[in-house]
Amino acid sequence: VQLQASGGGLVQAGGSLRLSCAASARTFSTYAMGWFRQAPGKEREFVAAINWSGRNTLYADSVKGRFTISRDNAKNTMYLQMNSLKPEDTAVYYCAAKSRQYSQYSQDSIEYGYWGQGTQVTVSS
Numbered sequence: 742v743q744l745q746a747s748g749g750g751l752v753q754a755g756g757s758l759r760l761s762c763a764a765s766a767r768t769f770s771t772y773a774m775g776w777f778r779q780a781p782g783k784e785r786e787f788v789a790a791i792n793w794s795g796r797n798t799l800y801a802d803s804v805k806g807r808f809t810i811s812r813d814n815a816k817n818t819m820y821l822q823m824n825s826l827k828p829e830d831t832a833v834y835y836c837a838a839k840s841r842q843y844s845q846y847s848q849d850s851i852e853y854g855y856w857g858q859g860t861q862v863t864v865s866s
Contacts, residue, residue, distance in 0.1 A: 742766040742855040746836045749860030752826055756864070760821040762836030762857055770794075770814035773839040773846040775853055776821045778832035778862075788834070789821060790846035799846055804830075826864045833859040 743765035752758055762774070775790035789810040790799045798810050809822040819836060839847070840854030847853075 742769070742772065742838045744836050744838060744855055744857035746834060746857040746860040749834060749862045751863045751865065754826060754828055754864055754866050756826050757822070757824045758826065758862060760823065760834055760836075760860060760862075762819040762821075764817045764819070764838065766817070768842065769817040769838075771842040772855075773844055774810075774812060774819045775837050775839075775846060775848075775850075776810060776819075776834060777837060777850055777853075778830075778834045779859075780829075780832040783832075785835070785850055787848040787850065790848065791819065792846050793843060797846065799848065801848075823862070826862075828864045828866045831862060831864050833861050835859045 748760040776788040779785040791810045795812045807825045812819040836857040837853035838855040
């Protein structure tokens with residue numbers, strides 16, 4: 742599964758961005774997916790995850806109520822709608838797919854075997 746993240750950019754605090762993650766595999770709909778981020782000098786952290794059908798989602802406490810993860814299996818694409826952005830949201834955002842098909846979503850990055858190249862999100866104060 743090849744993944745390509747896009748949609749990052751520079752935005753003022755309080756603004757919005759929508760990230761996209763396009764997948765190459767026709768089996769995209771069988772993989773749980775996730776978004777992770779890494780700020781300079783910090784470890785990669787979990788942001789949000791969605792199961793293969795799109796019915797179930799999971800969020801980090803820091804983004805709950807502000808970010809929304811979704812997917813369109815017909816388009817082989819996952820999204821992350823980010824609202825009310827804060828300077829502390831500044832990071833490189835990565836999309837990822839679980840290593841195994843039909844497995845449950847997870848907050849643990851080690852369970853994700855496929856990663857996109859990352860897209861930079863910068864939130865100015």
